[in-house]
Amino acid sequence: MNKHSLTLIIAAALAAVSASAGASGYRFGSQSVSSQGTAEANGAEAADPSTIFANPAGLSRLEGRQLQGGVTALVPHSTFNDSGSTRFTGGRTGGLTSQDDYAPEAVAAPSLYYSQKINDQWTAGFGMFVPYGTNLSYDWNWSGRYALTNIKLTAITLNPSVAFKVNERHSFGFGIDAEFMKASLGQGVDVPGSIIAAQATGTGVVLARQIAALGGNPALLGTAGDAHASVEGKDWGYGFNIGYLYQPAEGTRFGVAYRSSIKHELRGGAIWDFSTITSDQVVNRVVQAASHHVNSAALVELRTPETLSLNGYHEFNSQWAGMADLTWTRNSRMQNIDIQFLGTTSGDEVIRQQWKNTWRFALGTNYKLNENVTLRGGIAHDQAPINGVALRHAALPDADRNQLSFGANWKLSPQSSIDVAYSYLDFKDATGNYTNLCRPGLETCTGNGETTRGTWRTHMQLLGLAYNYKF
Known part of the structure; x- marks a missing residue:
């Protein structure tokens, strides 16, 4: 095997992080608790500093100084059932054919926003939020281990912004996005399949002689297990976001918001562990040398896709x-x-991603119960970027999703309030039939050559809580 198969797979995972502000993929709407209550339909409402994320032009509507700090708990439930995953040799990969605990019980995504009105025309603000993330940990002996055993992606965006109010009808906003991304990933290495292939071609005899010459036990080749590899990469990237807000009449607003792509150069390294494939370290060292797997640095260059949002807000009456x-x-x-x-x-390695452009549509409502309590609700449909079952990888077993959200704002005093939100996300069944087009032993490409076949089923709950304070 070539030394790059793990790095190839992490490139797939890191490429998937390009799911951006309004997309599916690794983004789950955890950037604002007040927005979550309407299924992220309130981009033109501009009710609090979290408008920095949805549309920075909304800052022009905020008075004085305002602070919002929130946290959203993501509670996923996912299962996988295998339908015939195979090695590059054509035989079954073996291992566990079902998984029901590879997603964490809960993950917390914090957010922080601040706004300050400078004068009648200018307002400044700052946002910090988690744009996307994932944390999957399959069993190391599951049927798809040659594609992935674990992945953890964390990202955070710092978003200083400013808004300019032309008049009562027109406002513009601009922000700088500084985005930190870090990822780690693990993958099984198909040593048993490689040995089977070597024995079929006659090169297994040479391998056995090398082991015997060094005092090892070549008979253990028949019982060798998987090796494992892990990799990390991280980077800062920079972009911008702009927004426009038009108010034709009091209580009616329309917004346009654009968030740019961000270029990342994720630098890290791969670590290969062959130390446990047999009980004989001589055998392990010889097999690793024959596989050409060595620790090495890696670089993945990617550019996240831009987003364009159109939104509207209308007050039908006082409630x-x-x-x-x-x-x-x-x-x-x-x-x-x-x-x-x-x-x-x-040379460079290539992974097939071939994502498609996506749309997300959301409808929401606010109901003012009384002077202190406002209730919220919303529904949304979010397309997945995955372009067919043959391109659905275990690192991102995504599918189209529907979202139902409820929320509320409760004023504790004239200066302070809290937001709460609950969302339920239901994903379509995600069938995968992903084949790594390279196989062990080739020098021109890299990969385990596995095919991971099965179906992922997922639903997710989001619980959000935020505190707001006006100075």
Whole structure:
């Protein structure tokens, strides 16, 4: 096997993080608790500093100084059932054919926003939020282990912003996005399949002689298990977001918001562990040398897709308000991903991604119960960027999803209030039939050559809580 198969797989995972502000993929609407209560339909409402994320032009509507701090707990439930995963040799991968505990019980995503009115025309603000993330940990002996055993992706965005109010009808906003991304991933290495292939071609005899010459026990080749590899990468990337808010009449607003793509150069390294494939370290060292797996640096260059959102808000009367949001994401930027191997003579590796552009549509409403309590609700449909079952990988077993949300704002005093929100996300069944087009032993490409077949079923609950204070 070539030394790059793990890095190839992490490139797939890191490419998937390009799911951006309004898309599916690794993004679950945890950037604002007040927005979550309307299923993220309130981009034109501009009720608090979290408008920095949805539309920075909304800052122009905020008075004085305002602070919002929140946290959203993501509670997923996912299962996987295998339907015939195979090695590159054509035989079954073996291992566990079902998984029901590979997603964490809960993950917390914090957010922090601040706004300050400078004068009648200018307002400044700052946002900090988690744009996306994932944390999957399959059993190391599951049937899809040659594609993935674990992945953890964390990202955080710092978003200083400013808004300019032209007059009562027109406002513009602009923000800088500084985004930190870090990912780690693990993968099984198909040593048993490689040995089977070597024995079939006659090269297994040479391997056995090398082991015997070094004092090892070549008979253990027949019982060798998987090796394992892990990799990490991290980077800062920079972009911008702009927004426009139009108010034709009091209580009616329309917004347009754009968030740019961000270029990332994720640098890290791969670590390969062959120490447990047998009980004989001589055998392990010889097998690793034959596989050409060595620790090495890696670089993955990617560019996240931009998003464009159109939204509206209208107050029907003193109690009821309606809102809508339509967001387009240019996921088609994510085609094949090139992986560079720094400090080696190996060429780039390629993984098939081929994402498609997606749409997200949300409808929401506010109901003012009394002077202190406002109730919220919303529904949304979110398309997944995955372009068919043959391109659905275990690192991102995503599918189209529907969202139902409820929320409320409760004023504790003239200066302070709390927001609460609950969302239920239901995903379509996600069938995968992903084949790594490379196989062990080839020098021109990298991969375990496995095919992971099965169906993922997922639903998720989001619980949000935020505190707001006006100075």
